[in-house]
Amino acid sequence: MRFTSKKGLLLLMGLIGIFLTACGNLQNADLSGNTSSNTASSKSAAYQITGTTDGSQYSALLSDGKYKVSSSRGLTVDQNSNNFNVASFEDGLTTISKQQFSPDKYAFQEGQYIARTTANSWLKRKSSSNADGLNPEDNKQTDSNKRAPIYLQQILEQDYLVHSGSTYKLDGMAIGLGMNSTDYYQKVQYGATFKTTISRADQEKQGKEMAQKILARLRQKKELANVTIVFGLYEQAANDSLVGGTYFAQAVSKSGTTLSDWTSLKQENGVLPVVNNEKAINGGDSDSFNNFKSKIQSFFPNLSGVTAQVHYENDSLKGMKIKITTQFFGENEIRSFTQYVGTAASRYLPANVPIEITISSVGGMQAFLNRDSGEKDFYSHVFSSY
Amino acid sequence: MRFTSKKGLLLLMGLIGIFLTACGNLQNADLSGNTSSNTASSKSAAYQITGTTDGSQYSALLSDGKYKVSSSRGLTVDQNSNNFNVASFEDGLTTISKQQFSPDKYAFQEGQYIARTTANSWLKRKSSSNADGLNPEDNKQTDSNKRAPIYLQQILEQDYLVHSGSTYKLDGMAIGLGMNSTDYYQKVQYGATFKTTISRADQEKQGKEMAQKILARLRQKKELANVTIVFGLYEQAANDSLVGGTYFAQAVSKSGTTLSDWTSLKQENGVLPVVNNEKAINGGDSDSFNNFKSKIQSFFPNLSGVTAQVHYENDSLKGMKIKITTQFFGENEIRSFTQYVGTAASRYLPANVPIEITISSVGGMQAFLNRDSGEKDFYSHVFSSY
Known part of the structure; x- marks a missing residue:
């Protein structure tokens, strides 16, 4: 447990300002975005992969002489957050992706298409100044059962590429949505922490609607019009849990903007x-x-x-x-x-x-x-x- | 390096009072001994080994339902000590032992024959109240080149046993002597730290004489009269070194009290x-x-x-x-x-x-x-x- 608490402290100390999260929990969520206009499929510069794979793990793409971290990688940075959620959210999405994008054929790249500013606006509540917010508008209630909770806590993009001539070309994408089972909130700034419990049914309903909206937005980008996009819905474990959460639903879109055929996943930690x-x-x-x-x-x-x-x-x-x-x-x-x-x-x-x-x-x-x-x-x- | 410094802190905090070292460095060296009258060769109680070996590592003996730690295991507990010395002193002695006692045939046990009080008196300076001290009498000088330094910093015993009927029988022993290349000392209690540098030639001369004395003492014990005893001389690295020391000489006694035929070891870190x-x-x-x-x-x-x-x-x-x-x-x-x-x-x-x-x-x-x-x-x- 020591490991975890120190990792937590580190995240607190060092990472505020780097990662993205729902604005319900991050005070200073308006990070300046690097808009990351991705060019992985258009450059013929030196590409390299991290190593050969035995088919159980992905090789990762090194492009422009560097390993590219995701601009939209989402971590939870509030004090009480559960670091197991951070690790299993990312690992779990990679596991789901392996069914669709075989590591024998696909190379991995951290998400490069959802820019930091974009992901940030999606994670925030919908408001007059943030039309793209996926979390509900603030209804000004503070009562646990009357307020509109933050459903979406974190979002993660992963890219999957195939070798094509002398370069690598985007052919698949995975999007993870981390849905709160408990939303922690303060009624006044720096005040006591309260909780809104969110049922699995509500997580699922909200997550599916959000995935649908995200798909439509992604398909508007030319490079993403025809790539296969996998969505995974993840239930965040409570802050005091000694294990992380699990994925509970997934869906695949080969093309188009309609996301149907959700598959339930029965996972438990x-x-x-x-x-x-x-x-x-x-x-x-x-x-x-x-x-x-x-x-x-x-x-x-x-x-x-x-x-x-x-x-x-x-x-x-x-x-x-x-x-x-x-x-x-x-x-x-x-x-x-x-x-x-x-x-x-x-x-x-x-x-x-x-x-x-x-x-x-x-x-x-x-x-x-x-x-x-x-x-x-x-x-x-x-x-x-x- | 973090790992090391924390390990060091830990040793300081938790271990004072458990391990043995030369009294020049340990304030409270008079620990109450558990006299460990070993009976590994005389009991037919349940013996078990920790697992099978591929010949590269020893299996360890579990006797009386427990893994027995050495009563004379010697660690350096003073504040400036180099923890790499602790690890490589022990690992190096095991490596030397493998040449003499093949892991295919021999099981390992931490030293059980040199009692804690005994090892402690050996590590202290010779004096009227401590006739068995292997380090020289205090000549009351404080000048770096005139004083009699602490040559022997730590001592370690390892036991090697062979399967015999329903039990295990002691058949080999290894003794490591950790010789200071630098002896750190204070002229007054809690005062500044000074150093006496000890040449390799002096370490070797002193170490060989001490090994000879130890051999004679061990052979007086009936159980040790005829076991093969291997001696290794180890040069302690300085406190500020980023690696531990190395063994520089070894000798084997099959029987008797004369230790000759020292072999030089050329090791460098x-x-x-x-x-x-x-x-x-x-x-x-x-x-x-x-x-x-x-x-x-x-x-x-x-x-x-x-x-x-x-x-x-x-x-x-x-x-x-x-x-x-x-x-x-x-x-x-x-x-x-x-x-x-x-x-x-x-x-x-x-x-x-x-x-x-x-x-x-x-x-x-x-x-x-x-x-x-x-x-x-x-x-x-x-x-x-x-």
Whole structure:
């Protein structure tokens, strides 16, 4: 958890003014835009990709001698925000994109077509001075159930390109919309924080309408008239959640301005061990984790914590991220522990599921183990120095 | 470097009172000992090892239901100490041990035969109240060249066991002696710090005499009368060094109390890029690193630092640990960068050498790449969350 809170602090300290978010949460949302008139498909300058792919990850395009970051990449910068939302919003959109744009064929580029000023105006409330705002007009109510909440918290564009002659040409795009399940607001500036809870049904209704509007706007750009555009609707986890949110709907537009055929996605994130008599998403997986946990704690008493994030799709476990916090200092103690964790993980944790295990002390990461999808054994590495 | 300084802080805060060191540097060195009368070879209780080995790493013995930490593990706890010394002192002794005690045959256990009180009295100066002190008597001089310095800074025992029937039996031991190249001292309590420089010749002379004394003391114990004991002499790096020290001599005693046949070890550690017109240990390796560095910096401008620790034995490069510090935040930016680093590392960095590359932001480690000895491709992993 330390990792997260520090990352949060960093975002607060360093990034205000760089990233975009709904204006309900960002005081100074009117950032000067660099209008990023993209030319990826019109230049024949030196293109390069970051490396070859085995088909499971994208290669990224390096153009004009640089890796281009997205001008519209949206992060939540308010103090209470949940950084897990930031990571899983982006990772999840990439995962959705892989179904449509195979990494074997497509190279990745961060979104270059929605300019920063544009995304910013979309994220703000609709008003007389901001006709393009996707969030509803302020109805001047402050009561939790009467006010018009900020539905859309963040927006993300990803570009997918195909090799064409000596250059790369835009052929696909993915747009993620981060929908608030809880909208945090103040009644007076610097005042107490209140919440408006937004139902899944409302998130879905609002998200689909917004996606429809965005599609129509994007199709007006000549370069985007005929590219395949994938939309994903993401439910933001609450600020106090120990996992990020999940995608709950997706739709594909091959051409035209009508977005129909939405597909529901059944994804769930959870934390193990469960506490306060809560129920695990899957009791068997929870038992497996508890066996693993008690086994390693019985032999190595100097452990401060063993927790896991679990991710489910259509009720099956799709991955575990386990964090082990230690009070170890000796190199051989870490090596021995890492070896033992590998043995215990193979024996007790669910098979055929990707599992990442990090072993950290307060000084940083000491070791890690990983088993990718389809692999039988854990790869392990202990960090060391000369 | 952050990692290190925080680890240092931690050691200061949490560990004073646990570990042992020469009394010249530890104020409160008289720790109550747990006398650790070891019984690893006499009990038939449940033994278990931490996992199977591929022959490159030891399996560690778990006995009495626990991983046993060494009672005499020696760490330097004074404020200015160099934590790289702590890690490489321990790792280096394990490496020396592998030549004598093959990981295929031997299991590892942290030192259990030199009790904490014993090691502590050995590390202190010889005096009327401490006849066993290995460091010289205080000659009451405070002048840098006239005083008797603390030669021995830390001591480490490692045990190596063979499977015997239903149990494990001690069959080998390794003893590391950490010899100061610079002894830091105060003329008055809480006063300014002064230094006495100790030549390699003096370190070697003193270290060999101390090893001889230790051998004679160990052979008096019945359980140690006939085990093979390996000694390693380690030169501590200065407190301001960005790498740890190296082992410079080793000797093996199969039996008896005479230690002869010392073998010199030619090891060197360095840092890249070299600064202040210093000369790299090997110009070609330095050029390779600089090519790699400038290549990744040209495509990814948001890098704060790219540095490497290099380790040489008999003038050949034996390994590189590269630390890259970034200002990245997006998941895909990290993934793309990691892929590109793998491409550039394969192309520009020296072949056939183990290389570890960590990619960190101030929030912690974001990704890492590793190529072990004999491998062609880099393994890479990007840390993520749900």
